């Protein structure tokens with residue numbers, strides 16, 4: 105009996121142990137199987153979501169490209185910009201359609217906004233804006249250098265390559281300079297000649313809004329190089345607008361002792377940041393001349409003076425800033441019909457070289473983009489604000505009030 109009981113107990117324990125043991129395995133197996141299932145479901149779910157997002161994005165993109173109209177700024181006259189729905193351009197032979205990534209405001213655009221036209225560049229009603237970089241969405245037949253998806257900067261003009269001046273390498277003076285406007289828009293058409301001569305790929309590490317500085321920087325580099333400055337020369341730049349500051353920065357980067365002559369408080373700080381050795385701030389031309397000359401040995405005057413204002417008084421001021429044998433560059437263009445009085449004796453007997461640099465050439469545009477990509481040029485310092493296309497009127501009104509803004513990136 106006892107044996108029977110004991111056997112029964114032992115059998116019962118073993119049964120329990122077997123059950124427990126088998127059960128644990130079973131539970132673990134079940135749990136494990138469950139976990140695997142959960143993992144698989146999560147992974148599958150994630151993949152499904154990802155492909156849905158990707159598909160959705162592609163659908164949105166193709167829907168965008170399938171559109172036939174876009175938002176664009178149209179200049180109708182003096183201080184009259186309207187954001188309108190206009191047809192998205194189509195690429196003809198040799199042309200590109202670029203989706204604008206950033207379009208920068210510019211002193212020239214501000215002048216055009218104020219005057220309502222530009223004799224050479226724009227006659228209203230017209231699309232507006234000319235400093236841009238973006239992504240190619242369509243390449244016309246015959247385009248081999250660029251394809252959809254490329255990040256590019258397209259300049260505002262291109263020379264003909266065939267006239268007297270182009271053949272002499274003075275493409276900035278081309279008899280048939282072709283201008284392009286329409287950067288303040290979602291898309292812009294780049295004419296074949298600009299695609300062929302003045303459109304460049306933007307390196308991956310360069311933000312599009314920095315690449316859009318290529319055009320003004322090319323003008324600044326041209327003005328500086330034309331002034332034949334050497335490292336160590338004292339270079340005075342009159343004017344603290346975007347181009348004045350850019351020339352100042354280029355001079356400082358080239359190892360010159362750069363003096364900024366500016367009017368407004370905001371420009372003082374910007375000039376210092378961009379490498380000015382001295383900043384002269386005064387509204388009086390007499391004082392500016394005296395203070396700048398006092399910064400040179402024996403009040404001799406600066407080696408080079410670059411005028412970047414575009415006013416007759418500033419042209420005269422530039423001539424009075426330089427030393428004997430110095431160079432003046434009348435870089436700022438004055439209004440049509442402007443005349444200046446210059447001291448001919450001073451110019452002749454002091455042997456002063458007068459230059460007046462205009463615009464840029466394809467080779468200089470490439471150097472400007474290289475400079476932006478190179479890292480020493482402080483591109484971000486020139487872009488002091490961002491705004492949407494529909495805020496364009498407000499942005500120009502603000503620029504007219506001479507705020508401390510240098511350039512605003514318009515992001516459509």
Ligand SMILES: [Zn+2]
Pocket residue numbers: 210211212213234235319320
């Ligand atoms: Zn410009």
Ligand SMILES: [Zn+2]
Pocket residue numbers: 263264265266267268269270275277278279280281
């Ligand atoms: Zn030409």
